[in-house]
Amino acid sequence: MQTLRNTELDGQQASWPQYMQRAIELAASVFSAAPNPRVGCVIVKENAQAGDTVLGEGWHKGAGLPHAEPDAIADAHRRATEASGDTPATEPRHAQAQSLPAGSTAFVTLEPCCHTGRTGPCSVALIEAGVERVVIASLDPNPKVSGGGIAALEASGIEVFFLQDFEDSARRLNRGFFSRLERQRPFVRCKLAMSLDGRTALANGESKWITSEAARSDVQRLRAECDAIVTGIETVLADDPSMTLRPAEMGLSPQQLECNEHRFSKPPVRVVLDSQARLSDSAKIVLGNGRCLAYRLNGAGESATAPSRYENRFAPSANVSDSRVSLPSVLDSLASLDECNEVLVEAGATLSASFIEAGLVDELIVYIAPKLLGRDGRPLLNISGLDQLSDALNFDVDAVERIGADIKVTLRPR
Ligand SMILES: NC(=O)c1ccc[n+]([C@@H]2O[C@H](COP(=O)([O-])OP(=O)(O)OC[C@H]3O[C@@H](n4cnc5c(N)ncnc54)[C@H](OP(=O)(O)O)[C@@H]3O)[C@@H](O)[C@H]2O)c1
Structure with a gap:
């Protein structure tokens, strides 16, 4: 050659x-x-x-x-x-x-x-x-x-x-395909939406909708590019999202729709990280078309006898002092058992922060809405313990785009 x-x-x-x-x-x-x-x-x-x-x-x-x-x-x-x-x-x-x-x-x-x-x-x-x-x-x-x-x-x-x-x-x-074969884990994107002052919701939790319809349509495209959408149990309990793929909301041409028929017939698996087995069978994320997987801690909810509508998977905790499922082991199994090339994390401030702090996010996508939600609003990420500027988590900006009324920033951890 x-x-x-x-x-x-x-x-x-x-x-x-x-x-x-x-x-x-x-x-x-x-x-x-x-x-x-x-x-x-x-x-x-x-x-x-x-x-x-x-x-x-x-x-x-x-x-x-x-x-x-x-x-x-x-x-x-x-x-x-x-x-x-x-x-x-x-x-x-x-x-x-x-x-x-x-x-x-x-x-x-x-x-x-x-x-x-x-x-x-x-x-x-x-x-x-x-x-x-x-x-x-x-x-x-x-x-x-x-x-x-x-x-x-x-x-x-x-x-x-x-x-x-x-x-x-x-x-x-094919960055997901290369990631799975070369690193034995999927390429991980984390998507978040916030106001101009870095808030994701009012103090009472109201957040629908911070961003415009155009930004939400863009998120639908991110979903179409991934093989698994990962969220945290608190988002499921608070919002009851369906996390489904909705081609009609993507603004595609008839040719693009036809080209992606196979993709749409096999939607990304929806994954809930639920260490203590709190996910209900009636949650919308469970009921949507396609597979729903719940990761719980080894032993959690094992005594439940009724079969659930979602697939249960057990995972170890990150370490002895942590009672939440280990994120590397979740990613390992999504790569090895489900052949997931790309994963999209669409979670709240807690799980998104855990992914970022563990160094498991390859790309961060933040939609910024031109709104101010005030100092009492909820923060973008639950990251604490940064006492000096040298402790800051740094990113490089890959792209900045205007999406409808909002700004989309694509970043890579440095
Ligand atoms: N602005 C946005 O882009 C956006 C996106 C999604 C959601 N939200 C909002 O976020 C709010 C919920 O946020 P949240 O921070 O409370 O919940 P979250 O991040 O969605 O879920 C957190 C939960 O995930 C579970 N989890 C399992 N393994 C974990 C691990 N290794 N590390 C961290 N968490 C793990 C934990 O519960 P267990 O210990 O029980 O497993 C934890 O409490 C909702 O109101 C929703 O509207 C905003």
């Missing part, structure tokens, strides 16, 4: 960044393909004299559905059939094996796989379709692949190139 930076591309390769950028955009057209990575593929017949032709484009929409490469090969076949005026084949796009024109190049955001899972190996699909070269933007950390896809392509005489300048964006597309 040859590693190239954009500045090292020769005249014939000058358009490669444009095709890889397109492959990344295709991959990003789904919110999540979990537990699989989001992958895009563009197949091009390059011709310096006559101009390049994009033969086909594809992307992965979710587990069990065609991977990006077979999807792009099938798209190339469909386009060729339409151009020739023949009757299009009736079988599904991924079921067709056919040859591409000689000299074709496939641009793929992730190393093609070489193992048979729910679908066949993509490296074999590319070899059988007759591509001449494959350009990738990231290596697959999955131990079942991890260089094996590249080796299979090269063993068949296909040239493989790694476009290094796209690696950051390709990994960013």
Whole structure:
């Protein structure tokens, strides 16, 4: 495999960044393909004299559905059939094996796989379709692949190139997938909403709604990107939230809705951290569509005999002086048992602070409403014991956006 930076591309390769950028955009057209990575593929017949032709484009929409490469090969076949005026084949796009024109190049955001899972190996699909070269933007950390896809392509005489300048964006597309495979824990985002003076509710707890409808619609998109939504039992007891995915509130185009049908049919698991087993069967978070999981401390509520509508999972406490479930063990099990790539923490000041103080938050998202709730209002985070400025928890600002009437700040712990 040859590693190239954009500045090292020769005249014939000058358009490669444009095709890889397109492959990344295709991959990003789904919110999540979990537990699989989001992958895009563009197949091009390059011709310096006559101009390049994009033969086909594809992307992965979710587990069990065609991977990006077979999807792009099938798209190339469909386009060729339409151009020739023949009757299009009736079988599904991924079921067709056919040859591409000689000299074709496939641009793929992730190393093609070489193992048979729910679908066949993509490296074999590319070899059988007759591509001449494959350009990738990231290596697959999955131990079942991890260089094996590249080796299979090269063993068949296909040239493989790694476009290094796209690696950051390709990994960013799948930061949850990389996190689960490289760190054995999901990528964790924590979302909070507050007033201009850092309050989340009035002293009496009234908080609906601090932020605008546009911000709440944006939160729906955050939910669509994650595989588990984690909250604390106190939020459930105080607000009785449903924590469901509501595509109709996301402001999506008909095409985006269609593209994400698979994602919406498999909503994120709703997770309540409930050390003392206080969650009721009639809570809205339990009753919504899809799975609801409750973590309780080893031994808590074990004597209850009635089956509950949610799944119970037991966890150890963080340490002997803490009677609350251990957050690292919750994240470990969400990664290993549920294959969660991304987790969204939507909790109150107590649980959100615990996640941040434990260093388990990879991204903090704060919606700031242009309102003042006064000094008696409830604080954003229950963090105490910071006596000196040098004890402060520091963040870097990744993005600041205006969402409706509010401001959205995306931060990374330093
Ligand atoms: N502004 C916002 O963005 C936002 C978002 C969500 C909620 N809220 C508001 O927050 C309020 C509730 O906040 P809250 O701070 O009281 O509750 P919370 O943070 O939602 O839940 C705290 C509870 O989670 C449980 N928990 C389990 N393991 C834990 C651990 N390792 N660390 C910390 N907690 C753990 C604890 O109860 P057990 O010990 O019994 O397990 C704890 O009391 C609600 O009124 C809601 O409206 C605001």
